[in-house]
Amino acid sequence: MTINTKNSAVENEGQxxxxxxxxxxxxxxxxxxxxxxxKTQIEFLLEPLHSADxxxxxxxxxxxxxRLLTNFIGVNMxxxxxxxxxxSTLGHVIDEMDDKDxxxxxxxxxxxxxxxxxxxxxxxxxxxxxxxLPADGRLAVEEGLSFPEDSAGRLLQRNLxxxxxxxxxxxxxxxxxTDDDLPDEFYEVFxxxxxxxxLGTVALNKIIRTNRDVLxxxxxxxxxxVVPVELDQEEVAYLFKQYDLTSMGVVDNSGRLIGMITxxxxxxxxxxxxxxxxxxxxxxxxxxxxxSVFEASKHRVIWLLINLVTxxxxxxxxxxxxASIEQMVALAILMPIVASMGGNAGTxxxxxxxxxxATHDLTPSNTKRIIFREFFIAALNGAVxxxxxxxxxxxxxxxxxxxxxxxxxxxxxxVMAGLSGILIPIILDKINIDPALASSIFVTTITDxxxxxxxxxxxxxxxx
Amino acid sequence: MTINTKNSAVENEGQxxxxxxxxxxxxxxxxxxxxxxxKTQIEFLLEPLHSADxxxxxxxxxxxxxRLLTNFIGVNMxxxxxxxxxxSTLGHVIDEMDDKDxxxxxxxxxxxxxxxxxxxxxxxxxxxxxxxLPADGRLAVEEGLSFPEDSAGRLLQRNLxxxxxxxxxxxxxxxxxTDDDLPDEFYEVFxxxxxxxxLGTVALNKIIRTNRDVLxxxxxxxxxxVVPVELDQEEVAYLFKQYDLTSMGVVDNSGRLIGMITxxxxxxxxxxxxxxxxxxxxxxxxxxxxxSVFEASKHRVIWLLINLVTxxxxxxxxxxxxASIEQMVALAILMPIVASMGGNAGTxxxxxxxxxxATHDLTPSNTKRIIFREFFIAALNGAVxxxxxxxxxxxxxxxxxxxxxxxxxxxxxxVMAGLSGILIPIILDKINIDPALASSIFVTTITDxxxxxxxxxxxxxxxx
Numbered sequence: 025m026t027i028n029t030k031n032s033a034v035e036n037e038g039q040x041x042x043x044x045x046x047x048x049x050x051x052x053x054x055x056x057x058x059x060x061x062x063k064t065q066i067e068f069l070l071e072p073l074h075s076a077d078x079x080x081x082x083x084x085x086x087x088x089x090x091r092l093l094t095n096f097i098g099v100n101m102x103x104x105x106x107x108x109x110x111x112s113t114l115g116h117v118i119d120e121m122d123d124k125d126x127x128x129x130x131x132x133x134x135x136x137x138x139x140x141x142x143x144x145x146x147x148x149x150x151x152x153x154x155x156x157l158p159a160d161g162r163l164a165v166e167e168g169l170s171f172p173e174d175s176a177g178r179l180l181q182r183n184l185x186x187x188x189x190x191x192x193x194x195x196x197x198x199x200x201x202t203d204d205d206l207p208d209e210f211y212e213v214f215x216x217x218x219x220x221x222x223l224g225t226v227a228l229n230k231i232i233r234t235n236r237d238v239l240x241x242x243x244x245x246x247x248x249x250v251v252p253v254e255l256d257q258e259e260v261a262y263l264f265k266q267y268d269l270t271s272m273g274v275v276d277n278s279g280r281l282i283g284m285i286t287x288x289x290x291x292x293x294x295x296x297x298x299x300x301x302x303x304x305x306x307x308x309x310x311x312x313x314x315x316s317v318f319e320a321s322k323h324r325v326i327w328l329l330i331n332l333v334t335x336x337x338x339x340x341x342x343x344x345x346x347a348s349i350e351q352m353v354a355l356a357i358l359m360p361i362v363a364s365m366g367g368n369a370g371t372x373x374x375x376x377x378x379x380x381x382a383t384h385d386l387t388p389s390n391t392k393r394i395i396f397r398e399f400f401i402a403a404l405n406g407a408v409x410x411x412x413x414x415x416x417x418x419x420x421x422x423x424x425x426x427x428x429x430x431x432x433x434x435x436x437x438x439v440m441a442g443l444s445g446i447l448i449p450i451i452l453d454k455i456n457i458d459p460a461l462a463s464s465i466f467v468t469t470i471t472d473x474x475x476x477x478x479x480x481x482x483x484x485x486x487x488x
Numbered sequence: 489m490t491i492n493t494k495n496s497a498v499e500n501e502g503q504x505x506x507x508x509x510x511x512x513x514x515x516x517x518x519x520x521x522x523x524x525x526x527k528t529q530i531e532f533l534l535e536p537l538h539s540a541d542x543x544x545x546x547x548x549x550x551x552x553x554x555r556l557l558t559n560f561i562g563v564n565m566x567x568x569x570x571x572x573x574x575x576s577t578l579g580h581v582i583d584e585m586d587d588k589d590x591x592x593x594x595x596x597x598x599x600x601x602x603x604x605x606x607x608x609x610x611x612x613x614x615x616x617x618x619x620x621l622p623a624d625g626r627l628a629v630e631e632g633l634s635f636p637e638d639s640a641g642r643l644l645q646r647n648l649x650x651x652x653x654x655x656x657x658x659x660x661x662x663x664x665x666t667d668d669d670l671p672d673e674f675y676e677v678f679x680x681x682x683x684x685x686x687l688g689t690v691a692l693n694k695i696i697r698t699n700r701d702v703l704x705x706x707x708x709x710x711x712x713x714v715v716p717v718e719l720d721q722e723e724v725a726y727l728f729k730q731y732d733l734t735s736m737g738v739v740d741n742s743g744r745l746i747g748m749i750t751x752x753x754x755x756x757x758x759x760x761x762x763x764x765x766x767x768x769x770x771x772x773x774x775x776x777x778x779x780s781v782f783e784a785s786k787h788r789v790i791w792l793l794i795n796l797v798t799x800x801x802x803x804x805x806x807x808x809x810x811a812s813i814e815q816m817v818a819l820a821i822l823m824p825i826v827a828s829m830g831g832n833a834g835t836x837x838x839x840x841x842x843x844x845x846a847t848h849d850l851t852p853s854n855t856k857r858i859i860f861r862e863f864f865i866a867a868l869n870g871a872v873x874x875x876x877x878x879x880x881x882x883x884x885x886x887x888x889x890x891x892x893x894x895x896x897x898x899x900x901x902x903v904m905a906g907l908s909g910i911l912i913p914i915i916l917d918k919i920n921i922d923p924a925l926a927s928s929i930f931v932t933t934i935t936d937x938x939x940x941x942x943x944x945x946x947x948x949x950x951x952x
Contacts, residue, residue, distance in 0.1 A: 044730070044848070051853035076730045084853045110849075200697040210693050211675055211734065228692040229674050233664040265759060266508070266540045268752035270675065270734055287751050288732035291758060295729060298762030299843060305766075306839035307832065313844050317861055321868040324836050328873055331832045335825040336880070342824070346817045353810045356820035360806070361799040363824065364936070368771065368795045372788050375770035379763060380777050385574075388512035389548045397781055404785040409792055416800070438792075472828070 045073060046080045054081060058092045066096060075104030083113045083314065091120050099125040106130070107137040111144045112314035118145065118153075127156030134208070135161075136181045136289060139168035143178065176260050176274050177253040179293070180283040183207040184273070186214040187240060189223055194236030209286065211270040215244045220280045222250050222273050250275050253282065257293045262384065264290045301382055304460040305375065307331070330465055338363065338472035345480035348488055354421045355483050358430055362479045365409055366437035366471030373398050373445025374467050378459045381449060395446050402442025410435040429486050433479035437471060444470040509537060510544045518545060522556045530560060539568030547577045547778065555584050563589040570594070571601040575608045576778035582609065582617075591620030594629075598672070600645045600753060603632035607642065640724050640738050641717040643757070644747040647671040648737070650678040651704060653687055658700030673750065675734040679708045684744045686714050686737050714739050717746065721757045726848065728754045765846055768924040769839065771795070794929055802827065802936035809944035812952055818885045819947050822894055826943045829873055830901035830935030837862050837909025838931050842923045845913060859910050866906025874899040893950050897943035901935060908934040 050069065057065040070078055082090055082105070094101075094117050101121070106129055109117060118126055130138050130153065142150050142165060150169075154162055164182060171177025185206060187196055196213065200206065213231065215224040224244030234243050249263060250273040263272065270287045300310050307327030312320050342349070342359065349356050377398075380386035386394055410431040418427025448466045449459035514533065521529040534542055546554055546569070558565075558581050565585070570593055573581060582590055594602045594617065606614050606629060614633075618626055628646060635641025649670060651660050660677065664670065677695065679688040688708030698707050714737040715724060727733065734751045764774050771791030776784050806813070806823070813820050841862075844850035850858055874895040882891025912930045913923035 044726075046851075048852035051851075074731060076732075080730075080848075083849065084851060086854075086857055197696055200693075201699060203697075206693070206697060209691065227673065228696060229664075229670070232661055232692060232696060233667075233670060235665060262508075265755050266544075267538060268540075268755075270751065287734065287755070291729055291732075291751070291755060294755060294758055295762070295847075298759070298766070299847075302762070302766050302769075302843055303839060306835050308836050308840055312840050313847075313849055317864045317868070320861075321865045324833075324865065325869045325872050327836065328829060328832055328869055329876070332825070332829060332873060332877060335828045338828070339821050339825055342821045346821065349820050350814065350817050353814050353820075356813045356817075356823075357803050357806045357810065359820075360824055360827065360936075360940075361796070361803055364799040364802070365792060365796060368792055369788075371770050372772050372791065375767060376772055376776050379766055383759075383763075383777075384508070384544075385547065385777055387510075387515075387548060389515040390550075393550055397784075400781045401785045401788065404781070405789045405792055408789050409796060412793070413796060472824075476824075 044077070044080075046077050046084070051081060051084050054093075055085065055089050058089050058096070063096065066093075070097075075102045076108045078102065078105045079108035079113075082109060082117060087116060090116055094120040098122075099128055101125075101129050103129050103133040103137065106141050107133060110314045111311045112316070112319075114141065114144065118149065123152050124156055126153050130165075131157055131161050134181055134183070135164045135168055136179055136285075138165050139178055139180075143169060143173065172254055174257045175253065176251050176255045176257065176285060179257060179260065179285045179289045180253065180274055181207065181286060182283045184214060184281070184284040185210055186216045186220070186222075186281060188218070189215045189239070189241030189244070191240050192236060193231055193234045193238050193240055193243070196231060196240055197236065209288075210284075211286070213240070214248070214273055214281055214284070215241055216281055222248055222275065222281045224248055225273070248273060250281070251285075252277070258297055258382075260285060261290050261293045261297065265294070297382070301378060301460040304458065305378065305464055307464070331468070334465060334469045334472060337469060338476055341473055341476040342480065345476075345484055348480060348484045351488055352483070354423070354426060355480060358417055358426075359476055359479050361413060362430070362433050362437050363472045363475035365413075365434060366441040366475045367468060369402065369405060369409075369438045370441035370445045370467040370471045371464070373402070373442050374449055374463050377446050377449040378463060381453050381459055386450070391450065395443075395450075398442050398446040399439070402439045406435040406438030406442075409438060423487075425487055426483070429479065429482045433475070433482055436478045437475040440474045441467070441471045508541070508544075510541050510548070515545060515548050518557075519549065519553050522553050522560070527560065530557075534561075539566045540572045542566065542569045543572035543577075546573060546581060551580060554580055558584040562586075563592055565589075565593050567593050567597040567601065570605050571597060574778045575775045576780070576783075578605065578608065582613065587616050588620055590617050595621055595625050598645055598647070599625075599628045599632055600643055602629050603642055603644075607633060607637065636718055638721045639717065640715050640719045640721065640749060643721060643724065643749045643753045644717065644738050645671065645750060646747045648678060648745070648748040649674055650680045650684070650686075650745060652682070653679045653703070653705030653708070655704050656700060657695055657698045657702050657704055657707070660695060660704055661700065673752075674748075675750070677704070678712070678737055678745055678748070679705055680745055686712055686739065686745045688712055689737070712737060714745070715749075716741070722761055722846075724749060725754050725757045725761065729758070761846070765842060765924040768922065769842065769928055771928070795932070798929060798933045798936060801933060802940055805937055805940040806944065809940075809948055812944060812948045815952055816947070818887070818890060819944060822881055822890075823940055823943050825877060826894070826897050826901050827936045827939035829877075829898060830905040830939045831932055833866065833869060833873075833902045834905035834909045834931040834935045835928070837866070837906050838913055838927050841910050841913040842927060845917050845923055850914070855914065859907075859914075862906050862910040863903070866903045870899045870902030870906075873902060887951075889951055890947070893943065893946045897939070897946055900942045901939040904938045905931070905935045 054066065054069050057069065082093060085093060130141060154165060157165060168178065168180060212225045212227045214222055216222055224246040225248040226240060226244045230243055249267055249269060251260060253274050253276055264287060271284050273281050274283045274285060276282045303310055303312060309323035312323060413434055414427045414431025417430040418424050444467050449463045452459040452462050518530065518533050521533065546557060549557060594605060618629060621629060632642065632644060676689045676691045678686055680686055688710040689712040690704060690708045694707055713727060713731055713733060717738050717740055728751060735748050737745050738747045738749060740746045767774055767776060773787035776787060877898055878891045878895025881894040882888050908931050913927045916923040916926050
């Protein structure tokens with residue numbers, strides 16, 4: 025399939041997903057066919073699609089149509105469709121299917137995919153389905169689920185290709201030609217000792233371009249990247265990015281090779297982790313995008329209530345100065361500007377810091393330098409904004425002293441915002457709290473409280 | 489190398505990068521050796537490192553030490569070190585190197601890496617280096633740079649493996665064993681017709697496991713994913729994610745295969761695009777993390793000045809009600825709460841929307857449904873927050889009417905925040921403006937202006 029892209033802006037309609045087979049027209053046709061119970065048409069429409077595209081269609085449908093489609097496909101569900109679904113849609117589809125049917129579909133999956141599908145289900149549902157699995161699959165799945173959440177073990181594919189170092193390239197190729205139990209996809213061969221400790225790896229293209237009589241150990245990369253099974257998936261993803269890997273061996277506590285992780289799963293991890301940081305910084309639950317109204321509302325309102333406490337705290341600061349505001353209403357007019365600009369400056373620094381921590385760009389080697397950098401940026405930007413808003417306030421209220429108070433308060437608040445934007449995420453990271461999740465609430469509290477206090481406090485001293 | 493992870497929380501110190509060879513100790517030793525001009529020690533420390541790790545060390549050093557290291561390595565710079573550097577560090581390193589030396593290093597790179605390094609340089613520097621390249625490399629690099637920025641063409645690796653469909657598997661393997669000009673890394677073979685149109689692909693593992701006498705066209709995937717050279721890199725990344733690809737062919741306007749894109753470059757694209765969205769939503773320049781104080785300050789202050797206009801606009805709304813505030817100072821105390829909660833609720837919805845647009849989860853097929861979803865979430869959360877803050881305000885100021893006004897204003901503002909949080913990114917996307925870049929300024933303006941107007945306006949009518 026050559027994927028066509030329409031170049032004309034008119035045809036394009038601002039939607040970039042017309043390079044993909046799942047168009048609005050296709051989804052509309054499928055909904056129409058579903059609601060008319062036109063089985064032939066549904067089969068005709070779904071048949072040419074890749075499993076990932078069928079999964080996308082499930083995600084696009086509303087709950088009613090999704091239920092129709094689930095019942096229509098039933099036990100004939102492609103395993104890859106289930107493993108490509110997002111968590112909420114997967115939950116809906118699995119709720120609608122018979123446990124025996126799900127177990128049948130899952131038993132056809134690779135272990136890493138089966139674990140991926142099962143790990144997000146409620147414990148009870150999970151156990152019911154596991155009980156329906158055939159014995160050997162059940163053991164492997166249970167072992168996969170026994171590894172810590174978000175660890176290398178959860179991404180593990182047990183089936184890999186390993187050979188002893190004294191085999192020739194020819195013997196390796198002959199083994200490939202005769203063995204039926206190879207993984208569907210693999211990119212390298214692991215060389216192991218008799219205890220199954222990894223000695224090296226050879227990329228397939230190197231095997232193919234080498235003569236049959238060469239020893240496999242003579243062409244292996246003898247410094248292969250291998251990770252322990254409990255390593256966090258974020259670190260696994262980092263290693264794939266850092267070393268441009270396509271697959272990587274995983275070892276158990278005694279250093280024995282027990283499986284591999286392939287780049288397709290890592291691509292998903294990279295995407296998930298970036299999404300998690302983005303959503304968490306905005307106070308949104310990781311799976312918000314596909315949650316129902318009530319689930320999403322419940323998760324988001326907690327964040328709003330926490331922020332309400334912050335906002336009330338800031339109001340408490342304003343209340344301290346109610347007499348000043350009564351004397352000079354201009355203070356009430358200008359004070360939100362100080363808090364709002366501090367908030368924006370703090371968010372800038374905090375976002376850069378959270379990202380730099382996630383990408384290992386902020387390390388013990390450069391922390392001090394980067395704190396100074398943020399201080400200087402804040403001081404520079406504070407000065408610029410202070411001069412602009414000081415001048416404008418002076419002009420607006422024909423009151424030079426008010427302009428001076430505004431400028432000073434703005435300078436203080438933007439510098440405090442910069443410092444809290446860099447220090448709070450670093451401190452949270454040190455004490456093992458996710459900085460993406462918790463930084464903004466502290467930074468906002470500081471910029472609001474400091475902003476109102478500096479402005480109203482200075483005003484009370486200087487102006488009244 | 490088995491990558492060890494320390495499990496003890498004490499040893500760990502909250503830093504996760506101790507799984508990597510570039511530790512704080514190593515960087516400190518290198519700085520020490522650099523400042524003592526101890527060449528033997530520097531060589532000893534750098535020698536065992538992967539190019540990506542050497543690049544990390546450059547990024548960790550301050551400008552002075554970075555200059556020392558650049559001069560120390562000079563023309564012996566590994567090509568991969570340059571291609572792994574982030575944009576700002578790359579700029580510093582290239583400024584410090586001799587043009588001839590850089591051209592020498594770049595001439596040893598794959599074309600996609602050379603284009604990646606050159607594309608971010610200033611035009612003048614770029615041209616000087618290109619002029620120093622050997623003739624054949626120069627042409628290929630200039631062609632690479634002629635493709636639109638962030639398009640598939642910029643990720644293109646010209647060197648791929650293509651064979652005619654009538655070759656046997658044995659002939660393909662023999663060709664691999666004798667041809668010296670194969671790419672360093674490849675995962676599949678392209679089958680082409682005499683005009684070099686792609687007919688299919690075969691994964692290497694499939695070639696290895698098939699007998700020599702089978703025709704290559706009999707085992708090929710005859711529906712290979714192929715993209716046009718101008719396709720946006722975000723779409724390329726989407727296709728890799730969607731179809732779990734490791735490499736993909738790229739065709740020119742007449743459908744001829746002109747190169748391939750490999751998953752290692754796509755992993756970087758996915759990471760960059762996620763970073764871009766995260767930073768842009770906070771009003772930070774894409775390369776902020778590695779910019780100098782002045783560059784970063786300049787980029788960030790523009791955002792602050794735009795936000796200042798918004799904040800002044802909101803103050804203008806407050807100024808309309810100065811008489812009301814003079815009569816009842818409680819209004820000044822409570823009004824920031826309405827604006828701040830609206831801002832938080834708007835950011836939640838906006839972030840979810842921007843992300844859903846980026847991941848193709850928000851499409852014409854479900855836009856209407858998701859707008860309603862956001863409206864209902866906003867209405868629910870608005871009601872919860874309105875009741876809480878209405879009650880608190882009543883209690884705080886012993887004024888039931890004030891509590892009622894606060895609750896009503898909060899409800900109005902949170903619903904408006906939800907609607908603008910979903911509609912603004914969708915509209916911006918439709919008119920081809922990056923929603924990550926521009927949404928927040930509109931959403932903030934709306935939540936501030938609506939918040940103050942609703943609260944103070946209702947208060948003026950009901951309370952005074």
